[in-house]
Amino acid sequence: MIPASILLSNVTLYTGPHTTPAPKQWLLCRDGLIHSFGPMTTVPECPEAVSLDGTGKLLMPGLINAHNHCAMTLFRGLADDLELNEWLNRHIFPAEAAHVSEEMVYWCTKLAAAEMILSGTTTVADGYFHEGQVARALLESGMRAVTAHGIVDFPAPGVADPGRNIAAVAEFIEEWKGRDERITPAVFAHSPYTCSPATLQAAKTLAQEQKLPFFIHIAESRQEQKIIMDPQGTSPIRHLSALNLLDSDTVLIHCVWLDDEDIDIIHKSGAGAIICPQSHLKLASGISQASSMDALGIPVGLGTDGAASNNGLDLFVELDMLAKTQKLRQLDATAMPAARALATATENNAAILGLTNLGKIAPGYKADLILLNLNQPHLQPFYSCDSLVYSGSGSDVSTVIINGSIVLRGGQLLTFDLAETLEKVRSLAVPLGHL
């Protein structure tokens, strides 16, 4: 599957979010890693390598989506323009009860994988149920993934007895840990309003024992503190802190409603914060504290959230939303400049997810790379990588390499049959989704 080597030539090379890309470069991938790169005047002879010409294209690290519920593509557009609790309790939870199955999770995750690969995402952190099917679908798609099995204190898809919610995750980890270098199993405690303090602590203990990431939705809505099960602190973050859940392996998803004390607690704990700007707007949750946390040095990352609350998995759109909404929150156009946004979906996300040697163009780093076609009206003139944030789109991606393997070429997916996946998802769709 992985060719020994790939030689990309004539590319404009991304050299980091804060620097100007270098024109007319080559880059050699070997054994799944970035081996070397340089100007075309020094291009090596590699007769054994697969050759890709990158004329007119930018070569950059594949984007990392640090929060998704992949299988929820089935519910994309099913229930829009609704208040969070109504959306969740009257629409999404019932739709999940009626439609989530192993088959649904497998095929709808494949649909999500196609959407992500086509828009330049090479790694995703997922959190859902039937997570073994998520891991299987993502592995087959060619993506890199952190697949976190969900935990709630009520019956869930694949976990009919909530008394087994921790045991089910332990079994999932047992099955997937060390199975393939592209898949990292993990633990996803849904939230403090769906998990008791005892459940949260048991979930974190499991993650610590296995040295795996622990994910949790937190501080998403204004109302959240009121619905926390048995609160141990005076804010959602202080609740987690009182339960000793915060450390550098904890990933805090959303972080919209934080006060200064919360931010200070997160900062001292070493935990990372994942922002989902589009979901925050669409569900009217608010605007996250991303730029304030970033300024303090808290690791800030980016995710799309599931397709039901977004409603798309294109991280280029999310980058734009992150930079723009932070300017709005501070009424300061200098807040969250484009380069800081770009860092969230590349190097920051890699660090937060505990994935080493990922998210940068550097020798020895994973060969997770994308080519974007710059020779299009909306990307010209191209003065700097700011244009990736403010003018770019996932549809600009033409080629995707993950772990040294070519997954997308000339806009065509090479790892699985997209037409079959589209057909399967349409057959699973809630009636009316067949147009």
Place this chain on the structure above:
Amino acid sequence: MIPASILLSNVTLYTGPHTTPAPKQWLLCRDGLIHSFGPMTTVPECPEAVSLDGTGKLLMPGLINAHNHCAMTLFRGLADDLELNEWLNRHIFPAEAAHVSEEMVYWCTKLAAAEMILSGTTTVADGYFHEGQVARALLESGMRAVTAHGIVDFPAPGVADPGRNIAAVAEFIEEWKGRDERITPAVFAHSPYTCSPATLQAAKTLAQEQKLPFFIHIAESRQEQKIIMDPQGTSPIRHLSALNLLDSDTVLIHCVWLDDEDIDIIHKSGAGAIICPQSHLKLASGISQASSMDALGIPVGLGTDGAASNNGLDLFVELDMLAKTQKLRQLDATAMPAARALATATENNAAILGLTNLGKIAPGYKADLILLNLNQPHLQPFYSCDSLVYSGSGSDVSTVIINGSIVLRGGQLLTFDLAETLEKVRSLAVPLGHL
């Protein structure tokens, strides 16, 4: 140039923002207009018509961009993440002084036209200088346009003597009025902080005499009232009202900082309000009062603003931003539902710009139509037209028909040489924009 007839078959037909599209339909264009449509069981025989198969595609009205400065594509990404006044006075105005010429306006407007057509926009309202070159470029591109000549009280490109600023616009109107049914010349008074009360009144008088739209930037930033030249009222809107500038042929661009009295004045005047959500965020202006005005019945439309403050001309992105930012402003996920957003960029914009029989699928309406490929991962399942707002992208557009003429087919621009335009714009770019 216009074929006698085009017969589109097997399309999913958009029937308005608030209704479910109808599968398996045909639509016949004749003499530049929508002639008739119906289910495939009733498809007429039209051997003389150009035949287009729309299997897997949605047929909808072309989008209307009600505010752009097309030629500013040259400055896309040149100066990002800067405060409005610094951006304007230290970067954009100097760049314009150095780079704006008739040649630049012509080619950079062509670049904008390519970007707009490729992303499904069929009509644009432009406001700039050397507006004759804008009209020429847009006419050649195949687009429909309202081209409004700019007015400021200082020397401007093509109008070295501000004493001739009204005369120059009158000459432009004389040259373009009635010349082609696709081009409507108009008047664009830049703002109350660049035009004196006397200039504003002379500009409006010219527009009234010619029965043409009068555009003005208004209430964009918090600081605006302080920099108005010789204020006649206690807010930017009250300033315009005191000068008798507000009526149903006046187009108010931005409308971010309004109080209840301002909104009431706009409502009573019949003026339309054009919202540019991305520009408002990127320049940290704030969030417009779109949903409040829409609820009152004020005609609310949508524009991208120029590519220097956005930085892209894809109205599908703008639709998403409009719906999401209004939810944020009200912290209410039911604010500005997708269907209301869709109306802004179609029927509302047509009405505000005074363009009759445009922006809907109906017999006798202009054949300004686009086909979108629904058979893609990010648009499946497709439950309703909400997905156009929350999941769609300009890159989903495959075919564009304007005034009954095919302008884009299979993603290829048919009206002009895109490669030549890209090359010309790169040669005009400020040094560094050549990557």
